[in-house]
Amino acid sequence: MRTEDYLLSLEREEDSLLFELREEAERERVPIIRRETESLLRTLTALKKPSKILEIGTAIGYSSIVMEKAAGGMSHIITVESYEKRVPEALKNIRRAGYSGRISLLFSDATEALKALLESGIHVPSIGAGFDLVFMDAAKGQYINWLPMILELMNDGGLLICDNVLQDLTVMESRFTVERRDRTIHERMREFLHEIKHTDRLESAVLPVGDGVSLSVKLK
Numbered sequence: 572m573r574t575e576d577y578l579l580s581l582e583r584e585e586d587s588l589l590f591e592l593r594e595e596a597e598r599e600r601v602p603i604i605r606r607e608t609e610s611l612l613r614t615l616t617a618l619k620k621p622s623k624i625l626e627i628g629t630a631i632g633y634s635s636i637v638m639e640k641a642a643g644g645m646s647h648i649i650t651v652e653s654y655e656k657r658v659p660e661a662l663k664n665i666r667r668a669g670y671s672g673r674i675s676l677l678f679s680d681a682t683e684a685l686k687a688l689l690e691s692g693i694h695v696p697s698i699g700a701g702f703d704l705v706f707m708d709a710a711k712g713q714y715i716n717w718l719p720m721i722l723e724l725m726n727d728g729g730l731l732i733c734d735n736v737l738q739d740l741t742v743m744e745s746r747f748t749v750e751r752r753d754r755t756i757h758e759r760m761r762e763f764l765h766e767i768k769h770t771d772r773l774e775s776a777v778l779p780v781g782d783g784v785s786l787s788v789k790l791k
């Protein structure tokens with residue numbers, strides 16, 4: 572599409588490590604954020620200046636590094652990844668970026684990690700010690716299940732950013748036009764979008780950027 576091509580042409584050069592990691596991800600077919608989504612994530616992180624970030628879906632550490640850089644190296648990020656093969660690669664990349672002391676990787680399924688974070692009692696929103704920014708970028712069918720736990724871990728005024736919410740623009744199609752094997756994810760994503768737009772705990776916007784990004788501010 573012409574608009575997308577033009578907007579991409581405006582992007583500035585990535586730093587050499589991020590450039591290398593994007594090439595590696597493309598070569599190895601590791602799904603990482605699209606460039607237009609990266610640009611939005613960078614801008615929102617710079618605006619928010621979060622002291623604590625939670626990321627669900629590390630892959631090779633690309634978006635963690637992007638957020639830490641955009642936060643001026645002043646944020647503490649907990650990032651969760653369940654695919655064992657990606658963990659050493661992510662840790663290596665985080666080390667190369669110089670952020671080992673800032674980005675902690677939890678090798679765990681996100682449901683278990685969220686439960687553990689809640690049980691740890693460290694991330695207490697009522698005293699402002701919760702997360703200021705959460706970036707959800709993993710199993711799309713689970714977003715609706717993870718949402719209640721994520722809200723419990725976020726400070727009031729915190730920002731929840733979710734990627735891939737329009738699922739290659741299939742989310743607005745009738746369930747009958749979606750392949751049978753994709754119908755559960757399709758239904759769950761529609762349920763998730765309805766929830767973030769209708770709960771009085773969030774103010775949300777859904778943007779057609781990249782594969783669809785939702786932005787939600789926690790009100791209470």
Ligand SMILES: C[S@@+](CC[C@H](N)C(=O)[O-])C[C@H]1O[C@@H](n2cnc3c(N)ncnc32)[C@H](O)[C@@H]1O
Nearest residue numbers: 603604628630633634653654680681708709710
């Ligand atoms: C789209 S990739 C993340 C890309 C990364 N945020 C970036 O842009 O650099 C999604 C990652 O989530 C991981 N994932 C999927 N389901 C998960 C789960 N239930 N718990 C933790 N990680 C999960 C996958 O293994 C994959 O590496």
